[in-house]
Amino acid sequence: GAGVSQTPSNKVTEKGKYVELRCDPISGHTALYWYRQSLGQGPEFLIYFQGTGAADDSGLPNDRFFAVRPEGSVSTLKIQRTERGDSAVYLCASSLTVWRSGANVLTFGAGSRLTVL
Amino acid sequence: GESVGLHLPTLSVQEGDNSIINCAYSNSASDYFIWYKQESGKGPQFIIDIRSNMDKRQGQRVTVLLNKTVKHLSLQIAATQPGDSAVYFCAENIGRSYIPTFGRGTSLIVHP
Incomplete structure (x- = not known):
């Protein structure tokens, strides 16, 4: 597609x-990012993929969070035993990292709003 | 810890005025900065970027200024329009990191 697509746009679930x-990134973008955004805050980094591998997962808050990108395109963020504090908008972004020019512009999806009751 | 932050959480302007949104950063190793605009219900959208070897960069109606001496970044929007109403974030890349770090954001409200 032309942009980054995220599904579902809204998800309401129960605690536990x-x-x-x-996340469906832009075709050809090798880099994929997951961020989490709470109300009134900026996006908070969770995990970054370069191709199929997680190049940096230092932002994942705990072992309940996990993400995969098995074929280097679509990515899935998985949250186990959800807690009310997990409620946020989860943003996915992709980019062509072209460090020769020093540019790294991320294209974001609209996000998935997660509400944990 | 080191972080990217914004001075003002909310900025209200009249349509047609020029807007200036400020951003302070504390990591001297930051070498690439981007301004993003986020409208309600949407993801952040790229506006303009600047590398640390530049002081100024201009786009269409927008200008970014970088003052490395005081670690300050600003976004200037000329002739602000109601469609410019959004939350604006500055983000920085530290060194060769591929991971942008975002500040809290400034909400720009444009009154017709």
């Missing part, structure tokens, strides 16, 4: 349930 959020 398992959730999967999907």
Whole structure:
């Protein structure tokens, strides 16, 4: 597609349930990022993929959070045993990292709003 | 810890005025900065970027100024329009890191 697509756009779940959020990046973008955004805050980094591998997962808050990108395109963010504090908008972004020019512009999706009751 | 932050959480202007949104950063190793605009219900959208070897960069109606001496970044929007109403974030890349770090954001409100 022309942009980054995220599904679902909204997800309401109960505390303790398992959730999967999907991201379809721009075709050809090798870099993929997951961020989390709470109300009134800026996006907070979770994990970064370069191709199929997680190049940096230092932002994942705990082991309940996990993300995969098995074929280097679509990515899934998985949250186990959800807690009310996990409620936020989960943003996915992709980019062509072209460090020769020093540019790294991320294109974001609209986000998946997760509400944990 | 080191972080990117913004001076003003909310900025209100009249349509047609020029807007200036400020951003302070504390990491002297930051060498690439981007301004993003986020409208309600949407993801952040790229506006303009600047590398640390530049002091100024201009786009269409927008100018970014970088003052490395005081670690300050600003976004100037000329002839602000109601469609410019959004939250604006500055983000920095530290060194060769591929991971932008975002500040809290400034909400720009443009009154017709």
